Amino acid sequence: MRALLSVTDKTGILDFASQLASLGYCLISTGGTAKALREGSLSVLDVSQVTDFPEMMDGRLKTLHPKVHGGLLGDVRRPEHRAAMDAAGIAPIEILVVNLYAFEETVTGEHKFSEAIESIDIGGPAMIRAAAKNHPNVYVVTDPGDYDRVLEALRQGGSDTLKVQLAAKAYRHTAFYDSMIARYLTDVAGEEMYTDTLTLGYRRVQPFRRGENPHQTGALYLDPLGQPGLLRADQVWGIPLGYNNWNDADGAWELVNDLPDVACAITKHGNPCGAAIAATFAEAFRLARDADPISAFGGVVAFNGTLDLETAQVLTEKGNKLDVIIAKAVTTDALDLFRTGKGWRQEVRILTAPTLSSEKTFMVKGLRGGALIQDIDEDPGDEWQTVTTLAPTPEQMAAMRLMWKVIPHVKSNAIVVGTDSRLLGVGAGQMNRVQSVRLALDQAGDLASQCALASDAFFPFPDSVEAAAAAGIRAIVQPGGSVKDADVIARANELGIAMCFTGVRHFRH
Numbered sequence: 001m002r003a004l005l006s007v008t009d010k011t012g013i014l015d016f017a018s019q020l021a022s023l024g025y026c027l028i029s030t031g032g033t034a035k036a037l038r039e040g041s042l043s044v045l046d047v048s049q050v051t052d053f054p055e056m057m058d059g060r061l062k063t064l065h066p067k068v069h070g071g072l073l074g075d076v077r078r079p080e081h082r083a084a085m086d087a088a089g090i091a092p093i094e095i096l097v098v099n100l101y102a103f104e105e106t107v108t109g110e111h112k113f114s115e116a117i118e119s120i121d122i123g124g125p126a127m128i129r130a131a132a133k134n135h136p137n138v139y140v141v142t143d144p145g146d147y148d149r150v151l152e153a154l155r156q157g158g159s160d161t162l163k164v165q166l167a168a169k170a171y172r173h174t175a176f177y178d179s180m181i182a183r184y185l186t187d188v189a190g191e192e193m194y195t196d197t198l199t200l201g202y203r204r205v206q207p208f209r210r211g212e213n214p215h216q217t218g219a220l221y222l223d224p225l226g227q228p229g230l231l232r233a234d235q236v237w238g239i240p241l242g243y244n245n246w247n248d249a250d251g252a253w254e255l256v257n258d259l260p261d262v263a264c265a266i267t268k269h270g271n272p273c274g275a276a277i278a279a280t281f282a283e284a285f286r287l288a289r290d291a292d293p294i295s296a297f298g299g300v301v302a303f304n305g306t307l308d309l310e311t312a313q314v315l316t317e318k319g320n321k322l323d324v325i326i327a328k329a330v331t332t333d334a335l336d337l338f339r340t341g342k343g344w345r346q347e348v349r350i351l352t353a354p355t356l357s358s359e360k361t362f363m364v365k366g367l368r369g370g371a372l373i374q375d376i377d378e379d380p381g382d383e384w385q386t387v388t389t390l391a392p393t394p395e396q397m398a399a400m401r402l403m404w405k406v407i408p409h410v411k412s413n414a415i416v417v418g419t420d421s422r423l424l425g426v427g428a429g430q431m432n433r434v435q436s437v438r439l440a441l442d443q444a445g446d447l448a449s450q451c452a453l454a455s456d457a458f459f460p461f462p463d464s465v466e467a468a469a470a471a472g473i474r475a476i477v478q479p480g481g482s483v484k485d486a487d488v489i490a491r492a493n494e495l496g497i498a499m500c501f502t503g504v505r506h507f508r509h
Contacts, residue, residue: 003095004028014040016147063123072130076137096131097141100124100177104224107184125174135167142173176201211243218243227361233353237338241349249324252302255409257356264288268299275406276422281311287422302326309333324349377408384500387489392498396452396475403454408506414456415440437464441471448472456506458482462491469495479505
């Protein structure tokens with residue numbers, strides 16, 4: 001019986017190989033793996049001794065040989081295969097233990113292109129795929145976490161079920177590996193990512209007991225080649241995040257990173273319910289929460305700076321309850337306030353997350369049987385155009401600018417109203433725009449007269465402008481582009497409203 005071992009990740013390999021040897025397996029190995037096994041006092045046969053062919057081309061050519069692949073591919077249950085193997089002097093290989101060159105680690109760190117190319121494994125994937133195809137006869141092991149399962153199966157006389165599971169895992173392993181290479185080279189070649197075939201490799205980082213609803217299951221996956229974001233946060237306190245926690249937390253972190261320093265954003269059910277900028281994070285939270293304290297209860301709060309003790313004290317005041325808190329950093333005394341607290345403070349998830357990258361990235365929306373994929377919605381910063389007779393005041397322009405930062409994070413049809421320092425009303429996800437206007441104005445209440453209004457898309461009719469004017473709104477920012485733009489502008493002029501067009505739409509469905 002023979003086992004071929006060639007691994008980059010040598011976790012547990014010496015003990016596993018020792019156990020295989022004790023079960024009567026002849027150990028075959030290559031390069032660094034063979035050296036590690038010999039240093040562990042194990043007897044090892046070099047691959048070159050099996051193939052009677054030397055390793056060459058800086059290690060590019062060592063296992064690509066019929067005596068290796070024939071041993072992995074030969075179906076010993078079939079007489080014709082056994083005859084062909086005997087004629088060629090090929091012995092079967094019953095166990096293959098391989099994990100691949102660290103391509104992902106190379107390209108996600110500082111590297112030269114030549115180093116990336118040399119990190120592409122050829123022999124490893126070829127052996128894995130061969131062994132996985134012939135899984136009725138071969139245990140193909142790509143994960144050190146499976147060593148104990150394999151040993152137990154061998155001691156129990158074998159497991160066909162485990163062989164199939166390992167084969168499936170092996171193909172996932174090589175498919176993921178190839179997806180990293182394909183995406184890297186596509187980017188280096190300067191091609192758009194929306195090619196005729198698209199391979200995206202994701203690694204599971206957290207399974208969920210439930211999905212969006214209790215009857216659903218799911219998991220959290222990380223894109224190793226993706227831009228820094230919330231998924232690279234460190235959780236410093238609290239119970240694990242669930243599906244809905246991650247979804248809301250991502251929205252809060254995306255929003256607060258778009259806001260000026262010093263800012264706080266609060267989200268609930270995928271939409272902002274509070275956002276504010278102030279001299280301190282404690283004051284920013286108060287302003288954000290007070291815009292909609294009912295929705296803020298049980299929500300996600302994010303700060304684009306350090307969570308300090310003063311802010312933590314405000315967060316833990318009576319009447320507050322938060323599911324997730326996110327900041328760039330957390331001071332020790334602020335964290336201690338939660339560690340020593342009671343009630344929800346023992347469960348609240350506290351994350352420290354990296355600042356978002358400004359590099360171009362993409363988003364995936366799953367559909368039954370496929371997916372919609374597009375560039376992430378980043379405002380191009382086009383010049384605004386004042387389209388009304390009345391120009392906005394500096395205060396109105398500042399309020400419009402802040403609301404325009406918020407609007408891409410609200411579900412369409414989206415309307416937000418607020419001042420130059422805080423969000424005061426949100427109308428989200430309505431099937432007609434004027435209803436979103438009414439909801440946002442109703443939430444802002446008497447403070448609406450101090451606000452500017454932003455719309456994620458054009459107004460198809462003047463009715464939204466009329467509703468805004470009735471509540472006291474005197475400044476509006478919107479993309480423009482409706483066939484009724486002239487009517488909307490004329491009505492704004494009649495009602496004494498300053499209006500700017502951005503030329504950019506921010507639908508979010």
